[in-house]
Amino acid sequence: MATLYTQQTSNVRKTWILMTGFLVMIILLGWFTSWYFDNSTILYFFVAFSFLMNFFSYWYSDKIVLKMSGAKAVSREENRELWNVLENLCIASGMQMPRLYIINDPAPNAFATGRDEKHAAVAVTSGLLAMLDRSELEGVLAHELSHIKNKDILLMTVVVVLVGFVSLLSDFLLRWSFFGNRDSESKNGNVQIIFLILGIILVILSPIIATVIQLAVSRKREFLADASGALLTRYPEGLASALRKISGYSGELKRANHATAHMYISNPFKGKHEKGFFAKMFMTHPPVEERIAALLGKPIPVSE
Numbered sequence: 429m430a431t432l433y434t435q436q437t438s439n440v441r442k443t444w445i446l447m448t449g450f451l452v453m454i455i456l457l458g459w460f461t462s463w464y465f466d467n468s469t470i471l472y473f474f475v476a477f478s479f480l481m482n483f484f485s486y487w488y489s490d491k492i493v494l495k496m497s498g499a500k501a502v503s504r505e506e507n508r509e510l511w512n513v514l515e516n517l518c519i520a521s522g523m524q525m526p527r528l529y530i531i532n533d534p535a536p537n538a539f540a541t542g543r544d545e546k547h548a549a550v551a552v553t554s555g556l557l558a559m560l561d562r563s564e565l566e567g568v569l570a571h572e573l574s575h576i577k578n579k580d581i582l583l584m585t586v587v588v589v590l591v592g593f594v595s596l597l598s599d600f601l602l603r604w605s606f607f608g609n610r611d612s613e614s615k616n617g618n619v620q621i622i623f624l625i626l627g628i629i630l631v632i633l634s635p636i637i638a639t640v641i642q643l644a645v646s647r648k649r650e651f652l653a654d655a656s657g658a659l660l661t662r663y664p665e666g667l668a669s670a671l672r673k674i675s676g677y678s679g680e681l682k683r684a685n686h687a688t689a690h691m692y693i694s695n696p697f698k699g700k701h702e703k704g705f706f707a708k709m710f711m712t713h714p715p716v717e718e719r720i721a722a723l724l725g726k727p728i729p730v731s732e
Contacts (some may be wrong), residue, residue: 442583447482454478489585490541490549493691497539498683499529499551510557514550514569521573521660526550535681536560536674539691540572541585548576553681560670567667570657571693578656580649584691650714654723664723671723675716 458474484492504511511528518525526540526548536556542548550572560568575581658664674694684696695713720726 447485447586451478451482454481485586486543486582490543490547490581493539493541493585493688494529494549494551496683496685496688497531497551498533499531499549502528502530507557509562510552510565513562513566514573517566517570517573517660521577523573523577524548526573526576530554530557531683533682534558535679535684535696536677537681537692537694537696538568538572539688539693540575540581541691542576543582543585544579545576548581550576555677556674559673559677563661563663563666564670564673566661567657567663567670568693570660571653571667572657573660574653574656575649578649578652580653587687587690650719651722654719658723668720668723671716671720 681696
């Protein structure tokens with residue numbers, strides 16, 4: 429059974445595996461490319477690029493995510509109630525207070541990002557603030573603080589940067605295959621065909637690859653963050669009510685994209701909560717009904 433400490437260890441391990449896998453993949457691609465052009469300088473470029481991507485995904489991915497989401501920093505004076513709720517929860521949990529951001533969007537949602545507890549940020553939408561009462565807002569913020577405490581945020585944030593490379597790689601291979609050296613020898617011509625095939629395969633499979641990488645984060649983290657958040661507030665009904673209201677909103681988040689969808693407390697793409705075993709396999713969030721049932725100690729409903 430997952431606990432706070434096993435989750436922390438698992439997330440740190442998954443993050444390093446993901447970053448190492450990315451590093452190895454880029455170096456292998458660089459080696460193949462340098463062999464294709466018989467130029468070792470290309471390999472050095474790919475090695476440098478892979479290290480830089482890992483460096484930026486670790487140190488700057490939170491800033492990239494916040495920028496992508498249109499989040500704006502907020503001070504105590506700008507929203508005293510929100511600030512006080514977050515500050516009180518941090519005091520109760522013994523955590524350092526993360527940076528606070530607001531996304532100007534009517535869709536209710538929230539996420540946490542950053543590489544560790546000392547460099548974390550919590551972002552909420554204006555729609556969330558307008559829709560929830562204080563106890564529900566406490567539940568949502570406690571959930572996000574639990575992601576920080578459980579060290580979920582490093583893995584979730586690094587995924588956002590690295591997962592985008594899948595589509596870039598497919599575009600790179602297609603362009604290379606179409607605009608590469610047409611006067612090459614037979615061996616190089618065959619390589620060009622291979623690149624074309626790989627590019628087409630990645631274009632077709634890139635959405636699935638991206639989802640599988642995101643699912644490496646594991647939906648179990650949402651249940652654990654729900655439970656940890658409810659334990660912090662001592663009022664699971666608050667988070668359960670918030671999830672019910674958030675899931676009941678029919679509109680989509682304006683700045684939502686598939687690279688960041690897994691970071692939010694609720695799926696930002698509405699109208700896509702399909703039921704069934706196969707659909708659940710490719711969901712970045714557990715069904716809201718199951719989360720609410722777990723919070724309230726009720727039997728988890730069985731999907732059709």
